[in-house]
Amino acid sequence: MTSVTTIKTSELIQPHFKTLWNTNASYIIARGGRGSFKSSTISMKLAMMMKKQTQMNHKVNIVCLRENATYLRDSVYDQISWALSMFNMTDEYVFRTSPLRIVHRRTRSAFYFYGVDDPFKLKSNTIGNVIALWYEEAANFKSPEVFDQTNPTFIRQKSKWVDYVPVYYSYNPPKNPYEWINEWVDDKRGDDDYFIDTSTYLDDKLGVTSPQQLKLIERYKENDYDYYRYLYLGEAVGLGTNVYNMNLFHPLEELPSDDPIQHIAYAVDAGHINSATTCLAGGITAKNNLILLNTYYYSPMNQSYKKAPSDLVPEVYKFIQEIDEQYQAPTLKRTIDSAEGALRNEFIKETGIRWHGVVKSDEADMIDFVSNLLAQGRVYYLDIPENQIFIQQHRQYQWDEKTIQSDKPKVIKENDHTCDAFKYMVMDNANTLGIKRGGFVQWM
Secondary structure, three states, rough: OOOOOOOOOHHHHOOHHHHHOOOOOEEEEEEOOOOOHHHHHHHHHHHHHHHHHHOOOOEEEEEEEOHHHHHHHHHHHHHHHHHHOOOHHHHHHHHHOEEEEEEOOOOOEEEEEEOOOOHHHOOOOOOEEEEEEEEHHHOOOOOOOHHHHHHHHHHEOOOOOOOOOOEEEEOOOOOOOOOOOHHHHHHOOOOOOOOEEEEHHHHHOOOOOOOHHHHHHHHHHHHHHHHHHHOOOOOOOOOOEEOOOHHEEEEOOOOOOOOOEEEEEEEEEOOOOOOOOOEEEEEEEEOOOOOEEEEEOOOOOOOOOOOOOHHHHHHHHHHHHHHHHHHOOOOOEEEEEOOOOHHHHHHHHOOOOOOEEEEOOOOOHHHHHHHHHHOOOOOOOOOOOOHHHHHHHHHOOOOOOOOOOOEEEEEEEOOHHHHHHHHHHHHHHHHHHOOOOOOOOOOO
């Protein structure tokens, strides 16, 4: 006799999501803090929708979308794979990676995965038999126009086996209340076609959140309560005027004896004519903290002779050699703005060293990498004269008040060279540091 395993969704789905699971709304918005189970719940809902149809030998399709195809494999594709495994359905599917697709063996039903870099490219898509859409990390899409352009493409391909095509949106609310998605969702409140759910990690009634995760969350909460509210409670806490909480930059008289430096990271922000050039040397420790060890800084302001790249390279190179000699730790990365060509080329010509170019994104996104590290209490600096310019510029680093009430806030671009270099350093070494924008990646 073949044994049958009974799976109870009540043992897998958090009670908070019972209404979301059963809603008949056409558009379902799941917003909430990190670790709030919204993505796992939607992925399991889609897996069950697919199971219902394949059990009746219906050929149907579900479409999963991200703002960029680059992020599909490690997010929504893996999430659907996980959901199928939770219902012991993995053996029923073929998992393809080129193109990304998860196909039911018997019925040829499939989960399709698309990046919506350009919605117009999807208009000619004719997969047919669609029973659901899912926009994962919806806040990262460019604007609501992406939804307006993409939804009709797939809704008109509705399967005959369903009455309508539900569209799911999941996202972590941005810190800025004027970000487009916060305003878009507020506009949908009261619309009967939309179901809006807000969840947090506190809605865990099944004991899924591990003690290690809870300990990490408490660390955020203790170090930077506003950042905790944004990251884990999903609150649009606003930007304020100062970019960083300076109490989270911890001064050191000397290096800790119980946390040795494992790697050195360098980061340059290069300037020309009237802009300064800086090089930061950061030590990444055994406990995965980041310590600013030293700062090279040159400003051409009020100088009759302005140093050219051929003058700066020997000075920066000497600075790096002295740091390497002093700390005797391997170099992790040498990072620079990818748009900076003159200094990079001069470095190759004079020393053979190639700097890694980091691609800049929106200011708020880059700042969030640093804010995340700060909120965990993992940023330190040696309290030496050379590092005072770093602290001074970070104290003065502010949002432009004229742009705060917009979806593209900007910082005041004055005396921010060490601030830019520090963002490059944290972003380029994010994997080693175990962070990503708006979240934490376990690094051990």
